Structures are given as C-alpha cells and as structure tokens.
Amino acid sequence: MSLFRTDRQLALLLQSGALLAAALVLLILLFLVKESWPVLQHVPLIRFVTDASWHPVDGLYKLTPMLSATLYSTLGAVLLATPLGIASALFSRYYAPSFIAGCYRRLIELLAGIPSVVYGFWGLTTLAPLIGRLHPPGVSLLTCILVLTLMILPTVALTADAALAAVPVAYVRGAAALGLSRWGLISGVALPAARSGITAGTLLAAGRAIGETMAVLMVAGNVVQQPQSLFDPVRTLTANIALEMAYATGEHRAALFVSGLALMVMVLVLVGTAELFSKERHHV
Amino acid sequence: MSHFTNNKSEQVDKPNTDDAYTLGPLQAGPPCCDPEPLIRVDNLSLHYGEKPALEGVSLDIYKGCITALIGPSGCGKTSFLSVLNRLTDMIPGCRVSGNVHFDHRNLRHPALDVQRLRRDIGMIFQKPVPFPLSIRRNIELPLREHGMSKQAELNDVVQQVLQDVGLWDEVKDRLASSALALSGGQQQRLCIARALALQPKVLLMDEPCSALDPISSGVVEDLIQRLRGKYTVVIVTHNLAQARRIANYAGFFWIKDQRAGCLIEFGQCKQIFEAPAHELTAAYVNGSRG
Amino acid sequence: MFKNALTTLLIWLTAALVSGVFVWLLADIIIHGLPKLSWSFLVEAPENAGRSGGIGPIIVSTVLILGVAMVTATPLSLATAVLLSEFIRHDSVFGRLVRRSLDVLAGVPSIVFGLFGNAFFCIYLGLGFSILSGGLTLSCMVLPILIRTAEEGLQATPNDYRLSASALGMSRSATLVHLLLPAATPALVAGLMLGVGRAVAETAALIFTSGYVDRMPDSLFDSGRALSVHIYDLSMNVAGGDASAYSSALVLILLLLIINSIALSLAKQWLHRSVVTA
Numbered sequence: 143m144s145l146f147r148t149d150r151q152l153a154l155l156l157q158s159g160a161l162l163a164a165a166l167v168l169l170i171l172l173f174l175v176k177e178s179w180p181v182l183q184h185v186p187l188i189r190f191v192t193d194a195s196w197h198p199v200d201g202l203y204k205l206t207p208m209l210s211a212t213l214y215s216t217l218g219a220v221l222l223a224t225p226l227g228i229a230s231a232l233f234s235r236y237y238a239p240s241f242i243a244g245c246y247r248r249l250i251e252l253l254a255g256i257p258s259v260v261y262g263f264w265g266l267t268t269l270a271p272l273i274g275r276l277h278p279p280g281v282s283l284l285t286c287i288l289v290l291t292l293m294i295l296p297t298v299a300l301t302a303d304a305a306l307a308a309v310p311v312a313y314v315r316g317a318a319a320l321g322l323s324r325w326g327l328i329s330g331v332a333l334p335a336a337r338s339g340i341t342a343g344t345l346l347a348a349g350r351a352i353g354e355t356m357a358v359l360m361v362a363g364n365v366v367q368q369p370q371s372l373f374d375p376v377r378t379l380t381a382n383i384a385l386e387m388a389y390a391t392g393e394h395r396a397a398l399f400v401s402g403l404a405l406m407v408m409v410l411v412l413v414g415t416a417e418l419f420s421k422e423r424h425h426v
Numbered sequence: 427m428s429h430f431t432n433n434k435s436e437q438v439d440k441p442n443t444d445d446a447y448t449l450g451p452l453q454a455g456p457p458c459c460d461p462e463p464l465i466r467v468d469n470l471s472l473h474y475g476e477k478p479a480l481e482g483v484s485l486d487i488y489k490g491c492i493t494a495l496i497g498p499s500g501c502g503k504t505s506f507l508s509v510l511n512r513l514t515d516m517i518p519g520c521r522v523s524g525n526v527h528f529d530h531r532n533l534r535h536p537a538l539d540v541q542r543l544r545r546d547i548g549m550i551f552q553k554p555v556p557f558p559l560s561i562r563r564n565i566e567l568p569l570r571e572h573g574m575s576k577q578a579e580l581n582d583v584v585q586q587v588l589q590d591v592g593l594w595d596e597v598k599d600r601l602a603s604s605a606l607a608l609s610g611g612q613q614q615r616l617c618i619a620r621a622l623a624l625q626p627k628v629l630l631m632d633e634p635c636s637a638l639d640p641i642s643s644g645v646v647e648d649l650i651q652r653l654r655g656k657y658t659v660v661i662v663t664h665n666l667a668q669a670r671r672i673a674n675y676a677g678f679f680w681i682k683d684q685r686a687g688c689l690i691e692f693g694q695c696k697q698i699f700e701a702p703a704h705e706l707t708a709a710y711v712n713g714s715r716g
Numbered sequence: 717m718f719k720n721a722l723t724t725l726l727i728w729l730t731a732a733l734v735s736g737v738f739v740w741l742l743a744d745i746i747i748h749g750l751p752k753l754s755w756s757f758l759v760e761a762p763e764n765a766g767r768s769g770g771i772g773p774i775i776v777s778t779v780l781i782l783g784v785a786m787v788t789a790t791p792l793s794l795a796t797a798v799l800l801s802e803f804i805r806h807d808s809v810f811g812r813l814v815r816r817s818l819d820v821l822a823g824v825p826s827i828v829f830g831l832f833g834n835a836f837f838c839i840y841l842g843l844g845f846s847i848l849s850g851g852l853t854l855s856c857m858v859l860p861i862l863i864r865t866a867e868e869g870l871q872a873t874p875n876d877y878r879l880s881a882s883a884l885g886m887s888r889s890a891t892l893v894h895l896l897l898p899a900a901t902p903a904l905v906a907g908l909m910l911g912v913g914r915a916v917a918e919t920a921a922l923i924f925t926s927g928y929v930d931r932m933p934d935s936l937f938d939s940g941r942a943l944s945v946h947i948y949d950l951s952m953n954v955a956g957g958d959a960s961a962y963s964s965a966l967v968l969i970l971l972l973l974i975i976n977s978i979a980l981s982l983a984k985q986w987l988h989r990s991v992v993t994a
Contacts, residue, residue, distance in 0.1 A: 149888045153803045157810075159795030163863065164817040166856055170824065170832045177835045229730035237727050246731060253738055255972050257917030259944045260965045263951045264741050267958060292737065323720040353825025355920035356948060380827045380920070387834070387924050402831045406824060413823035516882055518805045544885035551883075555876040557895055567894055568884040617880070624884065 174406065178399035180392070190400070196366050198386075198394040205401060207368050211376035214283060214369060215358065216351040219290035224344050226291070227298025228333075234299075235306045236328060247303070254296035262360030265289035270361055277373040281363035284372040289357050294347035301343025305336035338419045345416035349409045355380040379405055464489040464628065464658050465510065465533075470524035471686075472505050472514070478686035479505045483524070485677055485692045487628070492650065492659040494669035494695065497679030497710070502687025503662040506679075507630045510660065511547040512540050529627070545572060548621030552633040554613035556605035561597055564605045564616060565623050572624065587619040591649055611642020615649065622657075629653065631661040635668065647672060666711060670699050678707045742969075749966030752959055758967070762930050765954045766946065771964055773932035777847060777940025778916065780933060781926055784851025785915050789858050790908065797866035802892060822860035826920040829857050833925040845939040850926025854918060858911035865907025869900040902982045909979035913972055919944040943968050 175182075185203060193204040230250065234243040265285055273288075274280025309332050317331040333340075363375020364385060377385075379401050390398055463486035472480040480502040487493050495503045508514045509522055512533070526533040533543065557564050565584045574580060584601070588594040593615045597608070605616055614634060621629060631650070635643040651672055653659055663669050669676055676698040680690045691698060691707045702708040760770030796814065804811045833853030843849045873896050881891040897904075919942070927939035928949060941949070947964045950957035 148890075149803075152889045152892075153799070156795045156799035156803060159792050160799045160810075160814050163792055163796045163859055164814040166859065167817045167820050167824075169836070170821075170828070170856075173832050173835045173840070174828070177831070226730055226734060229727050230734055233727050233731040237724065238731070246735065249735060249738060252973070252976070255913055255917065255976055257919065257944050257968060257972070259917075259919045259947050260745070260968065261741075263947055263961055263965055264744060266951055267962075268741075268744055292741070295734065325720040325723040328723075349823055349825075353827065355825070355827040356944075360948070360952060380825065383827050383831065384920060384923060387831070399831060399835075402828045406828050409823050409825055410820060413819065417819065511883060513879065513883060516879070518807075541885045541887065544883055549883035551876065551880065553876065555874075555880040557877060557880070558899060559894075567890075568881075568886055571884075571886045571890045620884065 171406075174399055174403045178396050178403055181396040181400055196382075198390070198397045201393070203397050203400075205379070205404070207366050208377055208379045208382050208401065209404075210368060211283065211286075211362065212352060212378040212380070215286045215290055215362070215376070215378060216348055218283075218287035219294055219351045220344060220348045222287065222291040223295045223298050223347060227295050227344075227347075228302050228340060230295070230299040231302035231306055232328060235303060236324060236332070250296045250299050253292075254300060257356075258293060258354055259356040259360075261289055261293050262357035265357060265361040273373070279363065279375060281361055281375050282373045283362065283369050283376045286358055286362040286376065286378070287372075289361050290351045290354060293354060293357055294351050297347040297350060298340075298343055301346065302336070302340045305339025305343065306332055308339065309335040342416040342419040345412050345419065349412040349416070352412070353380065353405060353409050355384050359384050462489050463487060464529060466525075466527045467509075468525040468527075470506070470509060470522070470526060472502065472509060472523075473521045474517070475519040481682065481686040481688045483689045485689060487658060487660055488675060489658050490655045491674040492654055492661060492672055493675040493677065494673035495660065495662045495677045495679060496664075496666060496669050497687070497690075498681065499664070500687070501679040501681045503679050504632050505687070507549065507632055507660065507662060510628070510630055511544050511549050512538075513544075513549065515540065545624045546626055547628040547630060548624060548626035549630040550614070550617055550621060550632065550634045553637050554610060554617050556608065556613045556616055558604070558606055560602045561605045561608070561616065562601040565620050568620065569623055583623050587623045588616075590622055591615040591619040592645070593619060609642065611638050611645055614638060614642070614646055618646075618649065626657065628658045628660065631659060633662050633664060636664060666699075666713075670695065678702075678704075678710060680706055680710070745962060745965050745969065748959070748962035750963075752963040753966060757963060761932065762946075762960075765957065766930065766950050766960050767954060767956050768960070771943065771946060771960075771967065773930060774941050774943055774946045774964075775967075777926070777933055778943045780847045780936065780940060781851045781854065781922070781942055782912060782915055784848055784936065785854035785858060786908065786912060788852060789855040789862055789911065792855075793859055793862035794866055794904070796863045797870060798892065800863070801867045801870040802888060802896070818860045818863055821856070822864075824857075826857065826918055829853055830921040830924050832856070833921060838925060843937070845925065845927035845929075846937045847926055847933055847940040848936045850922045850940070850942065851936075853921050853925045854915045857918065857921060858915050861914060862907055862911045865910060866900075866904050869903025869907065870896060872903065873899040902985055906979045906982040909975050909982065913975045913979070916968070916971060916975065917944060918942075919948055923948075943971075 181203070190203050190205040193202045195202050196204050196207065230246070234246045234250075238246060265288070266281070269288060270280040270282075270285050272280075273282060273285050313331050313335055314327065317327045322330060358378050359381040362378060362381060364377045364381055365375040366377050366382075367374065369376045383398050383401055386394070387398055465487035467486070468484050470480060470483040471478065483502075483506060495506065497503055505514070508517070509526060510528075510533070514520045514522055522534065528543070528547070531538070557567065559567065562584055565587060566580050569580060569583060574583070585594060585598075588597065593612060596612065605613065608616060614637075618629075618634075634650070635646050638646060647668060650659060650661065654674075661669075661673070673695040675693065676695045677692040678690045678698060679687050682688045691702060691704045693703075697703075698707060699711050702711060757770040758775065759772045761772055762774070763769030796818075800811055800814060830853065833849060833856070837843050837849040837852050838845060843852075877895045877899070878891060881895060886894075922942050922945050926942060926945075928941055928945065929939040930941045930946065931938075933940040943964060947961050947968065950961035950964065
C-alpha cells in the first residue's frame with residue numbers, strides 16, 4: 143500500500159492508539175495476576191477445592207460453594223432462557239403479524255438495555271417475596287435463576303432472531319414450495335440452518351450470566367453454602383467479590399482476585415467457543 | 427503553486443464565447459493528431475493473488491489522441507487502466523510486472539510521487555461518484571488538497587471547468603446545493619470537471635457512458651470528443667459503435683486460454699474496425715464473437 | 717397437523733408469557749416509582765441515607781463519570797477503528813491481533829473490570845475512590861463497543877469514495893477527514909450512544925472505583941455515587957429505601973430509553989440518508 147507523508151504520520155498515531163487498546167487486555171490480566179500473586183504463590187490450586195471452608199482471613203480458601211452456585215445458577219438460567227428465547231425469535235420472525243412482531247422485537251431490545259441492578263431490585267422486591275411465600279426465605283438459588291433468565295433472555299432472543307434472519311430466503315421458499323407446514327418448515331429448514339448462530343448466541347448469554355454480579359448479589363441470599371435445594375440461599379463468585387472487596391485486605395484481597403481470575407478464564411472459554419461457532423457459520 | 431497560476435493566465439487568454447463548450451469545435455475522428463507516445467507500456471502483467479488478470483500487454487498511448495480499449499467483460503481492461511494511475515496500489519494482493527513509462531519517467535518506480543501522478547493522470551469511473559458535498563465543494567476539495575487556497579482562484583477554476591464540460595449554465599445558480607441531486611449524466615460531467623480542474627495530461631475513462639441513459643450518454647460522448655488534442659484520453663468501452671465514432675487508436679483485449687486477459691491487436695481505429703489483422707478481432711468487431 | 721397447531725399455540729403462549737413478565741416488571745417500577753418522581757427529586761440532595769430528599773448530586777456524579785469515560789474512550793476507539801478499517805489490510809497480523817484482543821475485552825465480566833480498576837486506577841495510579849477512577853474503568857469497558865460500531869460505520873461508507881478520491885490524488889488522511897468521517901458520523905454517534913447506554917447501566921465496575929459517597933462532588937478526584945450504585949445501596953443497605961429506589965430506577969430506565977431512541981433514530985437516519993449538503 144502506498145501512503146503519503148501525512149498519511150504515514152497519521153498511521154503511526156493511529157497505530158499507537160490501537161496498540162494501547164489491544165494492550166488493555168494484557169494490562170488487566172497482568173494486574174489480576176499481580177494482585178492475586180500473594181495467594182497463588184504459596185497456596186496450591188487444589189486447596190481452593192479441598193480446604194474446609196471459606197475463611198480467607200484464617201487462610202482457608204474453599205471456593206467450591208461459590209463455584210457451584212455460579213454453575214447451577216448459570217445452567218438453570220441457560221436451560222430456561224434458551225427455549226424461551228428461541229421461541230421468542232420464532233414468534234417475531236414466523237408467527238406474529240408484522241405489527242405485533244415489530245412491537246415485540248422493540249420490547250425485547252428495550253429489555254436488553256435495562257440495567258442489571260434494576261432486574262436485581264425488581265427480583266428482590268417482587269419475585270423474592272412471592273417465592274418466600276412458597277418456601278422461605280425467598281432469596282434463593284431459584285430466585286437467582288429466574289432473574290438471570292430474564293436478564294439473558296433478550297440476548298438469546300436477539301441473537302437467535304439475527305441468525306434466523308440470515309437464513310437464505312431461498313431455503314425457506316424452497317421448503318414452502320414443497321408444501322411443508324409452518325412447523326415443518328421451521329424445524330426442518332430454518333432452525334438447522336440457524337443452529338450455529340443460535341448456539342453462539344446462547345454461549346454468549348451464558349458468559350453474561352456467569353459474569354453477572356448485581357442482580358445475583360441482590361436476590362441470591364449470599365449465604366456461603368453448598369445448595370441442597372432450589373430454595374437454599376447461595377453466594378456466587380461474583381457476589382462474593384462484590385461483598386468482600388469493600389473490607390478485604392492482604393491475602394483475603396488476593397484470594398478475591400484469584401476468584402476474579404477464575405471468572406475471567408471461564409468467560410473467555412465460553413466466548414472462545416462461541417466464536418468458533420460463529421466462524422463455522424461464516425464459512426457455510 | 428506554479429501549476430495553477432499557469433492555469434489562470436491561460437484562462438485570461440481564452441476568448442469568452444457564448445458557446446457553453448469552451449474547449450473548441452468538435453474535431454473529426456481519425457487520423458490522429460500527434461504521433462508521439464506519452465505512455466509506453468511494455469510486457470505488462472498483473473496478478474490478483476495467484477490469479478493472473480493480464481499477461482504480456484505492450485502498447486503505446488499517443489499524446490492528444492483518444493485510445494479506446496475494447497473487448498469482452500473480465501478481460502482486464504479496467505485492471506489495465508488502474509495500472510496507469512497506480513490505483514492498483516490500493517488493491518490488496520495485486521501484483522504488477524513489466525515496464526510502464528509516462529513522459530519518460532518510470533511509472534512503477536516505488537519512490538514515485540503517486541499523489542502527483544494521479545493529478546497528471548485523472549480517472550473517470552463507470553458509475554459517477556460525486557462526493558456527498560455541494561457541487562462547488564466537489565471541485566474545490568481536491569484543488570485545496572493540492573495547495574490552492576485563494577477563494578478567487580478557486581471560483582475561477584470552478585467556473586472554467588464547469589464551462590468546459592457544458593454544465594455551467596445548468597448549475598451556476600445552485601453551486602451550493604448537493605451534487606447528489608444532479609442527474610446521472612450531470613453527475614458524470616461533474617466528475618469529469620472535477621478531474622479536469624487538476625489539469626491532468628491524461629484522462630482514464632472506465633466505461634464512462636454505460637451507466638447513463640442514451641441522451642446523457644450522447645452528451646458525455648460529445649464532451650469526450652472535445653477533449654481530443656488538449657488531453658490524452660484512454661477509454662474503456664463495451665460500445666463498439668462508440669469506440670468507432672470517437673477513437674483514434676483502438677486496442678482489442680481477449681481472454682486467452684480461459685486464464686488471463688491479453689492484448690490481441692492494437693492499431694489505428696480505422697484499421698482495427700475495417701481491416702483487422704487478427705481473426706479474433708474481426709470476429710469481435712463484426713459481432714460474431716464476444 | 718396436530719404438531720403444527722400445538723407448536724403454534726406454544727410459541728404464542730411463550731410470547732405472551734415473556735411480554736407479560738416484562739410488562740409486569742416495567743409496570744411495577746413505573747407504578748411505584750412515579751409518585752415520588754418530581755423536579756425536586758431530580759435536583760435535591762439525598763437526605764436520611766437516601767430515604768428522603770432527591771438524587772441531584774447522584775445525577776451530577778453519574779454525568780461526570782460518563783463524561784470521563786466517553787472523553788477518554790472516544791479518541792482511542794476512533795483511532796483504532798480508523799486504523800483497522802482504513803490503514804491496514806483486513807487480514808494483517810496486527811489487525812487480527814487487535815481485533816482478537818478486543819473480542820476478549822468485550823467478554824470480560826464487569827466485576828473483573830471493577831477489580832482491575834480498583835487495583836490499577838485507584839491504588840497503582842493513586843487516584844483513589846474517585847469519579848476519575850470510575851470513569852476510566854468504564855472507558856476500558858465500553859472501548860470494544862465503540863471500536864466495533866465505528867469500524868462498521870466506516871466500512872459501510874461507499875468504497876467508490878476512496879477510489880475516486882485516490883484517483884484525484886487525495887491523501888488517505890484528507891479522504892478520511894473530508895469524506896469518510898462525515899459520511900460515517902451518524903453511525904459513529906449511534907455507537908457512542910450505545911456505549912453511553914452500557915456505561916450508564918453499569919454498577920459492579922463502579923462500586924470499588926468511584927465509590928459510594930452521595931455528596932455533590934467538588935472535583936473529578938472526589939468520590940461520587942452513580943445512579944445504579946444508588947439503587948443498589950438503597951435496596952440492599954437502607955431499610956425503607958425502596959420508594960426512593962423505585963423512583964431512581966425509573967429515572968435510570970427513562971434515561972436509557974432516551975439514549976436508546978437517539979441511537980436508534982440516528983442509525984435509521986444513517987440508513988435512509990439520501991442527500992447530504994455541505
């Protein structure tokens with residue numbers, strides 16, 4: 143590529159900007175490792191599982207209750223949000239009359255933008271008392287799963303909608319020309335063609351659920367324990383960081399950074415997998 | 427810049443006629459004007475990645491003449507034009523080999539001032555591309571970029587080139603309105619005016635009429651005829667009748683062995699159309715192939 | 717045909733359920749939030765830990781945090797987007813490296829941004845719990861969104877402009893300044909609005925960076941409480957703060973709605989842009 147002199151100067155300036163932006167990820171990783179080093183240095187990773195309890199001030203670092211709370215709540219939310227989200231996308235693309243479909247899509251877009259703290263607040267004031275009537279205390283793994291479901295549903299619905307929109311019209315027309323019923327057309331042609339896009343969207347939504355803090359912090363009850371039932375209060379990794387960072391010092395603080403590092407790794411694996419799926423889609 | 431002050435004295439010398447066209451009367455087609463080659467192309471080849479697009483093209487472009495390049499789609503005519511103003515630099519993976527000399531300078535020299543070259547060799551595209559600016563700004567923008575900043579001078583050049591392309595009377599009252607509101611033919615003439623404002627020696631035209639309606643197409647074709655003598659024009663066209671009407675020289679491109687485009691025959695327009703040396707050329711100009 | 721009818725029914729039911737729950741959520745917040753909402757609520761200082769009074773200083777802090785985030789993130793993201801779309805090839809190693817690391821950055825959970833912001837801006841750079849720390853942390857967070865939207869906006873400008881400008885001997889810089897950036901402006905602003913929306917909704921990254929203090933900030937080095945943090949604090953730590961929390965949530969949603977509509981209409985206008993005069 144040929145560049146003129148002013149162009150070369152500008153390119154240099156832009157390159158330093160881009161380099162800075164790209165280096166940010168490394169900087170974040172660097173600082174997470176640096177801050178967690180006091181603990182990582184002398185505590186073998188296995189002790190985050192085998193220690194008797196989570197009492198970081200006394201040097202006990204059992205993270206499994208938080209890990210399982212995060213996993214259960216994410217899993218539950220994804221299991222609920224995926225069918226609902228896909229059904230929502232199908233509704234607005236194939237079932238609803240165009241006016242209703244437009245309104246519905248607008249509603250979902252609006253909800254995708256609602257802050258997590260508002261979802262958490264609503265869950266705390268409205269949902270938790272309802273569930274508490276069923277089985278006290280109300281703030282529980284179940285409430286957490288339901289609020290997370292609401293939060294990630296728009297993500298699943300919007301990505302599924304986009305994936306369905308990308309299905310070539312010729313496929314759908316071809317299927318319709320064969321006299322397939324609407325459901326036959328959807329299950330036989332549209333969904334398989336959009337599968338990788340929908341999967342990628344679901345994985346992204348799962349990443350969002352794992353990383354979510356505020357909503358979970360407000361409705362999960364925040365008791366450090368291995369949940370025995372859906373109605374038990376739990377504390378997730380993210381909530382643990384948010385609750386204890388305020389007063390943690392020394393190795394306690396470092397242990398919290400370790401859990402931050404663990405979160406980041408989990409999310410990155412999910413994002414990476416999602417990217418593989420969306421790559422596959424581009425290649426088809 | 428001296429380049430532009432020259433321009434001004436020329437304008438003063440020019441008689442102010444009522445005729446919208448100030449480039450002078452329509453000149454007859456062949457025979458040609460000046461037998462001195464301005465651009466010499468020797469054994470030019472061009473690849474996009476691994477795919478060859480042009481192979482072994484050699485020809486001379488004569489000063490002040492109109493040279494038409496004809497041939498079927500995809501035979502490398504447009505690629506050939508892009509080599510002449512180094513627009514190929516902007517295409518990733520494009521490799522050029524062979525020699526091209528413009529005015530005795532090596533056009534492919536890495537240290538060549540490309541900005542200067544593109545001012546000397548202007549280009550008109552198939553689809554008119556007015557910028558989303560006012561008519562006046564469309565012409566002024568490249569002039570300012572090349573260092574002309576006095577508003578009075580700019581006004582003179584704008585009027586001059588719009589008169590040259592016969593657009594002045596149509597737009598003189600709305601120079602400040604958007605160029606996108608012009609008709610297709612007017613847009614193309616504006617693009618030609620924009621290129622002329624830089625006082626190029628050569629104008630490359632890539633099917634400048636094919637996106638226009640027949641009437642606009644005729645107007646632009648007349649304009650190209652009037653550029654003869656003052657500018658050197660290289661025009662790619664699919665319209666054989668048009669090539670025959672306007673060109674002094676013609677080059678016939680063809681796709682060899684389903685691979686790359688190559689130049690089959692080059693010569694005086696009259697000879698190419700009336701006494702082609704190659705049977706492929708004869709078949710193409712008679713309409714039996716291509 | 718029974719299966720077809722059943723799925724149609726199920727899908728309509730799902731849509732009804734989903735809209736029902738969401739309408740419930742929105743209505744709940746509007747019904748509980750509206751009574752307290754008034755001009756004085758928007759401008760007055762909070763009293764009695766936020767149970768009474770208004771959210772004036774909190775709105776100021778929120779705007780300042782957003783301001784810091786956008787002022788720092790915009791030039792950096794614009795530079796990166798311009799570089800990626802105009803100056804280097806799409807498949808170059810450097811370009812792929814930058815894009816990949818931005819993808820990663822987009823996936824980092826906000827609480828991790830909070831940890832990083834606390835360790836880097838508050839402690840390492842010594843900015844303490846301040847509006848500056850919070851704004852800079854959010855700036856890192858919105859960077860990937862801003863870059864992606866700006867890059868898409870630039871790439872959607874007609875390539876004909878680049879070719880024609882180049883054929884007229886114009887430099888890339890001039891083409892960029894005079895043609896491409898103006899043509900992409902609505903997209904750039906829409907992206908900016910998306911970033912603002914994301915930042916204004918953020919809470920977790922702010923708790924340990926900009927802090928909790930609900931007084932009117934005197935400077936960027938003061939701690940300032942963002943609107944979302946205020947809602948969190950009222951509902952979790954202040955008994956009897958629910959009424960104020962509802963109203964604050966309503967304000968936050970309205971704010972987001974406005975930002976969202978601006979972004980949407982800009983994007984639409986950009987799509988339907990027919991004539992631009994200069």
